[in-house]
Amino acid sequence: MTKGLDLVLLWHMHQPDYRVERHGGENEFAMPWTYLHAIKDYVDMAAHLERHEGMRAVVNFAPVLLEQIEDYAAQFRERRFRDPLLRCLAQARLDDLSLAERRMLLDTCFRSNHRTMLDPYPPYANLYRIHREITAADASAAVYLSGDYFSDLLTWYHLAWCGETERRRQPLLMRLMAKGCGFDAGDRRALLELIGELIAGLIGRYRALAEKGCIELSASPLAHPIAPLLLDPSCARQAQPDLPLPANPVYPGGRSRVLAHIDEALLSHERCFGHRPEGLWPAEGAVSDPFVRLLAGGRFAWVASSESVLANSLRHQGVDFDAERGRHLYRPWQLADCPGLTLFFRDERLSDLIGFDYAKWYGSDAVSHFVGELEAIVDAAPDGERPVVSVILDGENAWEYYPYNAYYFLDHLYEALATHPTISVTTFAERSTRTEGFGALETLVAGSWVQGTLSTWIGHADKNRAWELLCEAKRSYDLALSGGTLGSAAASAAARRLACCESSDWFWWLGSANEKAAIAAFDDLFRENLKGLYGWLGFPPPTVLDRPVSQLEERPIQEAARDGTMLRGQPASAAGGASHDSD
Numbered sequence: 001m002t003k004g005l006d007l008v009l010l011w012h013m014h015q016p017d018y019r020v021e022r023h024g025g026e027n028e029f030a031m032p033w034t035y036l037h038a039i040k041d042y043v044d045m046a047a048h049l050e051r052h053e054g055m056r057a058v059v060n061f062a063p064v065l066l067e068q069i070e071d072y073a074a075q076f077r078e079r080r081f082r083d084p085l086l087r088c089l090a091q092a093r094l095d096d097l098s099l100a101e102r103r104m105l106l107d108t109c110f111r112s113n114h115r116t117m118l119d120p121y122p123p124y125a126n127l128y129r130i131h132r133e134i135t136a137a138d139a140s141a142a143v144y145l146s147g148d149y150f151s152d153l154l155t156w157y158h159l160a161w162c163g164e165t166e167r168r169r170q171p172l173l174m175r176l177m178a179k180g181c182g183f184d185a186g187d188r189r190a191l192l193e194l195i196g197e198l199i200a201g202l203i204g205r206y207r208a209l210a211e212k213g214c215i216e217l218s219a220s221p222l223a224h225p226i227a228p229l230l231l232d233p234s235c236a237r238q239a240q241p242d243l244p245l246p247a248n249p250v251y252p253g254g255r256s257r258v259l260a261h262i263d264e265a266l267l268s269h270e271r272c273f274g275h276r277p278e279g280l281w282p283a284e285g286a287v288s289d290p291f292v293r294l295l296a297g298g299r300f301a302w303v304a305s306s307e308s309v310l311a312n313s314l315r316h317q318g319v320d321f322d323a324e325r326g327r328h329l330y331r332p333w334q335l336a337d338c339p340g341l342t343l344f345f346r347d348e349r350l351s352d353l354i355g356f357d358y359a360k361w362y363g364s365d366a367v368s369h370f371v372g373e374l375e376a377i378v379d380a381a382p383d384g385e386r387p388v389v390s391v392i393l394d395g396e397n398a399w400e401y402y403p404y405n406a407y408y409f410l411d412h413l414y415e416a417l418a419t420h421p422t423i424s425v426t427t428f429a430e431r432s433t434r435t436e437g438f439g440a441l442e443t444l445v446a447g448s449w450v451q452g453t454l455s456t457w458i459g460h461a462d463k464n465r466a467w468e469l470l471c472e473a474k475r476s477y478d479l480a481l482s483g484g485t486l487g488s489a490a491a492s493a494a495a496r497r498l499a500c501c502e503s504s505d506w507f508w509w510l511g512s513a514n515e516k517a518a519i520a521a522f523d524d525l526f527r528e529n530l531k532g533l534y535g536w537l538g539f540p541p542p543t544v545l546d547r548p549v550s551q552l553e554e555r556p557i558q559e560a561a562r563d564g565t566m567l568r569g570q571p572a573s574a575a576g577g578a579s580h581d582s583d
Contacts, residue, residue, distance in 0.1 A: 002422075003386075003422060005381070005386060005387040005388070005424070006386060006424050006426050007374065007424065007426070008058060008391070008426055009391050009425065010058040010346075010390070010392040011058070011059050012395060013045075013065055014061075014064075014220065014394070014396075015064070015068065016224065016525075017067075017223065017500045018525070019071070019082075020529070026082060028083075029082055030528075032086070034065065034072065035068075035086070039158075039166070039195055040161045041396040043163040043202065044163035044166075044399070044410075045395050046205040046206060047163065048414060049215060050209065050214075051411075052411075052414035052418055054419065055214065055418045055425060056213075056214060056425045057215050057216075057425070058215065058216045058279070058427050059209075059217055059218070059395065060217075060219065060281040060395075061206075061269075062283070063221075063222045063265045064223045064224055066203065066269075067268070069199060070203070072199050073200045076200060084101070085104075085105075086192070086195075088104075088150070089154050089158065090189075092185050094148075094151050094154075099140075102142045105154065106131055106142055109154065109156075110128055113400045114128075116400060116401065116405075121160065121177075123180040124157075124159075127152060127153050130145075131145075151185075151188060152181050152183050154188060155187060163405060164404045170194065172190055172191065203272050203273075206273070207272070207274060215427070216429050216430075217273050218277045218281055219268075219279075219280060220280065220283050221265050221280075221282065222262075222268065223503045224503050225257075225258070225261055225499075225504055226283055226284060226448070226454065226457050227291045228286050228288035228291050228454065229454060229458055230254040230257050231251075231255060232250075232254065232288070233249040233458060234249050235288045235290075236454040236455065238288075238446045239447045240454075243453075244464060246458070246468045246471070247464075247468055248468075248471070251470075252474045253478060257502065258291065259294065260495070260499070261499060262280075262295070262299070278301040278302065279303065279429055280295060280303045281303075281304055282304075284448045284457075284504055285304065285449030286446075286448035286449075286504075287303065287309060287444055287447070289446070292335055292338065292341070292444055296335075296341040298340065301428075301433075302343070302344060302428045302429065302432045304343070304390060304392060305343070305447075306345060306348060306447075306449035307329055307345050307346060307347060307452075308348065308447060308451055308453075309444065309445065309448070312447055312452050313445045314441075317441075326377060326387065327382075329345060329347060330347075330381070330387035330388055331437045332388055333438065333439045333440070333441050334439070334440060334441070342432035342438070343441070344428055345390060347389055347390060348449070350374075350391050351392055351393045354391065354398065355394065359398065359406075363402075363406075366412075366413075367412040367416050370413065371416050371423070375423075385437065386436075388437070457504055457507035457508060462511050466506060466549050469527075469544070469545070470502065470530070473498070473501060473530050473534065474498065476537055476539055477537060480494070480538065486536075490537075497529060497536055498533055500529050501533055506525065506529075509523070510522070511550065519550050520550070523549050524548075527545045531545050
């Protein structure tokens with residue numbers, strides 16, 4: 001056998017559901033990160049894959065993200081914007097903005113990594129300087145800023161969030177960036193039209209890439225829940241025996257809820273892409289033995305998690321993972337009594353080089369180093385063995401920290417990988433059809449791609465309190481359904497709201513490890529979703545939901561925009577954005 005390796009790159013696309021129910025039943029977007037990532041990162045990632053036809057990758061879409069992209073596309077078709085930022089961009093006159101709208105724009109339109117998305121554009125940086133000087137002593141001074149100021153601010157914020165590939169090929173974006181200031185209603189209208197076109201075509205671009213064989217499209221459970229914790233919250237103690245747990249740590253009917261998230265994900269994927277996915281990237285790579293066994297039996301051909309989970313599982317059966325890391329990590333696995341389901345585990349070091357380190361390198365140097373690391377894996381492999389290397393990370397959050405949204409890094413990377421003589425880029429679906437080199441696992445120790453544990457979502461006092469509130473809401477849900485008093489529409493809406501309440505994101509942000517503004521924003525969203533669930537059930541929401549879950553006692557608010565610090569994938573100094581990989 002010729003020495004070489006199989007490389008699978010999986011880009012995971014996810015944003016939590018930012019929609020909250022307002023009076024009248026319409027959903028309003030509380031944060032704009034879904035559409036901003038769509039026009040910057042999802043558009044760019046598609047363009048790179050379209051340009052490098054010899055490249056292959058796996059692209060994973062969380063269904064809750066696909067739903068929101070479709071929702072935004074519908075808003076543009078109907079010209080009824082339920083996102084406050086888009087509503088302002090669409091206004092013909094900005095002199096009439098309310099004080100609340102002015103404050104919202106000033107709070108939102110500087111949320112980004114300033115080093116890469118504001119400082120390179122002097123007219124935009126000047127808007128930030130004006131804002132800081134005018135509002136330094138009195139925040140209410142924003143009322144004196146003109147409509148022209150807000151026109152330039154809205155335009156520049158969206159220009160900064162446009163993908164680098166679009167900036168290089170769209171005459172409109174070139175013209176607006178060259179103009180620099182004095183943007184009028186016609187400029188904003190043209191920019192709004194372009195944003196709508198990019199969003200409307202996005203899902204179709206990925207579907208076309210899959211139909212051409214360039215990518216495999218995989219899925220996550222519907223609303224991105226930590227499925228092992230729904231099945232059994234106490235499984236978090238498998239990796240951390242002393243981890244504090246919520247009171248009465250049992251989630252009512254967890255198995256049926258996990259199956260509902262999976263079934264809805266299959267339907268969503270088929271609706272968007274024309275076929276059901278062959279593989280599943282669980283939310284946050286979180287797996288457990290019972291969860292993976294639920295996925296067997298023909299539902300999926302493969303499931304993936306992370307290196308630390310494999311290490312913990314092998315140590316549990318008496319294997320020294322560290323002694324032969326490459327031999328264990330760079331192969332597919334099967335769980336005992338689960339034939340037909342292949343398990344892959346991400347290389348954490350290589351994945352984190354892309355996610356965290358290479359942003360500081362020249363693009364070509366970073367790619368040379370990455371390819372060199374892969375070549376070293378080939379050289380170290382025993383004769384007759386062909387390593388399978390899995391590199392898995394977010395397809396959205398890291399690029400904000402690269403110059404030019406990682407345009408040069410991804411361009412060099414795809415070119416180098418697609419033409420390399422011994423590195424074969426492939427997909428998990430393709431590799432799972434080949435039976436050679438499989439390892440056998442007796443059991444899986446529950447964990448995720450965050451240090452191989454589940455403590456990011458349970459164990460802290462605030463996270464545990466959130467689980468207790470969710471469990472109580474689920475018991476109310478079960479009571480309402482068993483009573484038979486809900487009509488079909490209310491039952492359907494309640495089920496969808498419950499799924500949203502079960503999302504991983506609310507539990508991630510709670511606790512003391514994040515910025516206060518971000519904790520408060522996601523705390524509010526979590527409680528609003530619980531209130532909405534009680535509303536559909538016909539029960540008054542408990543008064544405890546009027547008070548924050550998190551105590552916010554340990555970490556002060558940080559002005560991260562100044563130094564480019566990112567807290568878990570959110571735009572720097574922003575209370576928004578979705579998950580980053582294993583930070």
